[in-house]
Amino acid sequence: MRELGYSCSASADTFKALLQQYAGRLDEFAVAEVLGLLAATHRGLEADALGLADAMRAVLSISGPASSSSGSSANSWTVPVIMDGIKAAAPSLSWPRVAEALDHEGFAVPDAAGFSILMAAWRRATSDPFPLAAIAGRVWDNAPGQLSLLVQAVAAPPDVLSWERTSKKIAPLDGMGQGKSPLGTPNQAWASLDLLTVLAQLAELPQLSGGVLELLRRGPASACPEVLVAATAFLRSPQDTNWGVLERFVWASVAAPLLFEAPPSSSRAVLLARLWQSRSGALLQCMSEFLQERPGRAADLLDVVLEVKGLLSALDQAPPALAVELAALAAQRKLLDLDKWLAGRLSRDASSGMFMTATLNSLEVQLAAIADGRLAAAERAPAPSGRGGAAAGGPGTAGVSVLSADLTTVFLRALYTAGASVVPGLAGQLVRAMDVAKKAFPAAEAALAAAAASQIGSGAAESGLAAVGGGAFPDAIEGEANSYFQKLYHERQPVSELVAQLKAFKAGTPHQQIVFACMVHNLFDEYRFFPNYPDLELDTTAALFGALLHHQLLTNITLGMALRHVLQALAQPPNSKMFRFGLGAIGQFKPELHLWPKFCERALAIPHLKSVDAALCAYMEKVVRSGGDGSGGGAAAADGDLTGAASGSASGLGDGGSAEAAAVAGSDNKQASSSSNSGSGGRADSSVPNGVVSSGSKAEQQQTAGSGRN
Secondary structure, eight states: OTTTGGGGGSSHHHHHHHHHTTTTOOOHHHHHHHHHHHHHTSSOOOOOTTOHHHHHHHHTTOOSOOOTTTTTTOOSOOHHHHHHHHHHHOTTOOHHHHHHTTOSTTOOOOSHHHHHHHHHHHHHHOSSOOOTHHHHSSOOSSHHHHHHHHHHHTTSOTTTOOOTTOSSBOOOOTTOOTTOOTTSSTTOGGGBHHHHHHHHHHHTSHHHHHHHHHHHHHTHHHHOHHHHHHHHHTTSOTTOOOOOHHHHHIIIIIIHIIIIISOOOHHHHHHHHHHHHHOHHHHHHHHHHHHHHSTTBHHHHHHHHHHTTOHHHHHHHSOHHHHHHHHHHHHHTTOOOHHHHHHHHHHHTTTTOHHHHHHHHHHHHHHHHHHTTSSBOOOSSOOOOSTTGGGGTOTTBTTBOSOOHHHHHHHHHHHHHHHTTTSTTHHHHHHHHHHHHHHHOGGGHHHHHHHHHTTGGGTHHHHHHHHHOSSSSOHHHHHHHHHHHHHHHHSOOOHHHHHHHHHHHHTSOHHHHHHHHHHHHHHHHGGGGGGGSOHHHHHHHHHHHHHHHHTTOOOHHHHHHHHHHHHHHHTSOTTSHHHHHHHHHHHHSGGGGGGOHHHHHHHHTSTTHHHHOHHHHHHHHHHHHHTOOOOSTTHHHHHTSOTTGGGOSGGGSOOOSOHHHHHTHHHHHHHHHHHHOTTSSSOSSOSSGGGOOOTTOHHHHHOOOOOOOO
């Protein structure tokens, strides 16, 4: 046909004679190739200048003269002649199979005219509608040819090809107004999920992705963006946001400008309601990525969330960075109890810690930007509300953070409460975030420290701060804490009086709670230097350490750390200073040993302990046999985190899952090392916690020379 040109279809007799040469070989694949030829060469073939059609008529003994007007001068295919001839020659053809066979090498539809001829040929051949599944039900082997066909098919008038019969399509976006169709273009192509699905698959092919995206830009992105977004949203299950090339383009380049930047309209409202009702996860992911690209637009996103009346649902579903900003803004507008919401979401996330970690990462980024001057801190005042509020320069707009000092305090307090013992490394990161927060909000240093200290009862703050060591408390707090140690070691204040003060501080004002946390931190930090303490100061320290356990002033993580320290000390040789410390400390809290049967079990495993204090060991054996009573706050948790502690090595700190236990491992290596050599390795410049020594004190006089602590 290509060689003979258009003239071979000039008459029914001519084309019939041609088909007779293929008797018995005219199957669906051959017919599909004919249709492809019609579409690809509907114009541009050279005229039959050599008179091949007339020669063929003569050879085939076809009677009647060839018409000059429809023979050698023909400039296009005569579709009725071709299709009628094929139907007559092969009446049992399966036309759906013909449509499937369009997927063959070389098939391409160059333009709208070629597509029109293809559809005209189909209608001449059969009364059945063209099967959309043949072109949009799978990715063809000849994917470029398929895309060329789809480019024309989506733009065709409905009388040429309608997508109304597609097997899967979205529900109409009724109520858009402004003359907009609820199903998009007249042929309803962009309401078809079948079409979008196969285009999404084609977009993943590097050689075709540009063509697919260009098709979207020129067509639905401008003609019916609401329908395109709605259909794209339904390509995946509700919470699946593992988007491909096409989806990322639609969400970023079509949905985001339409939903978050365009002025209010009825069509936008209809689309927003549809997405929130059925694909809220995708909408929130779109918001999150929009915020990453345009950091100063959180206020506009909160307006969108409020528009759909979905604040709490959005905060619970949103990616952490978006949730943090929306929650902070909502709290500033007095729409949200931030403390309550944070406690709930962090509690639900406790098993994985993903939200805790991501929230802290987000806070660190914003706080660093405030500290560096790249963002202005938000004021604790109602933010501008209503769409377009970004121009007002409030929190969550260009150049202005969503964080204020008090909101930062709320976030950090919640993270200390929920996360310090759950996520590995979080304790250290919390302290780093605290340091950055103090730089961002220097006037709020005390309030920020109180955010950590407020959780002393759970052990989170004190253990988290102790785990990292240094830099967590203001100088004034350090000075006040050291003044109490000064009284204990230099003025010989009774240990019982200091313990009474510590009890009051723990239950006292935020300032007193910070002082309590600082004193506990410093006492734990000094453990590595106990081997260098003179006997009198060592005995005083053991009495204080044991009294904290006796009066149950330590809980959860810090309680476990304290018990491990005692076990490590008892594991040292009986003539060592650390063994003396451990024995003195355990003598103070012997009445509480029934709370910690596992501690007793591990203490009894120390070979030399029974020979030194048989009565103590007999009491602990009784506790082990009875199993203890397990009462007391945090007793079971602390008792269960003692694996290997009696070995005296840092590696024996156990794997109870606390971030702090892991964080102190490096510190405990030093402690174990100093414990094994009581005469060296400690400080030379002091003998009491945090270097509080008065000139001429007995401790100072007895201190041996050695290398100091850096």
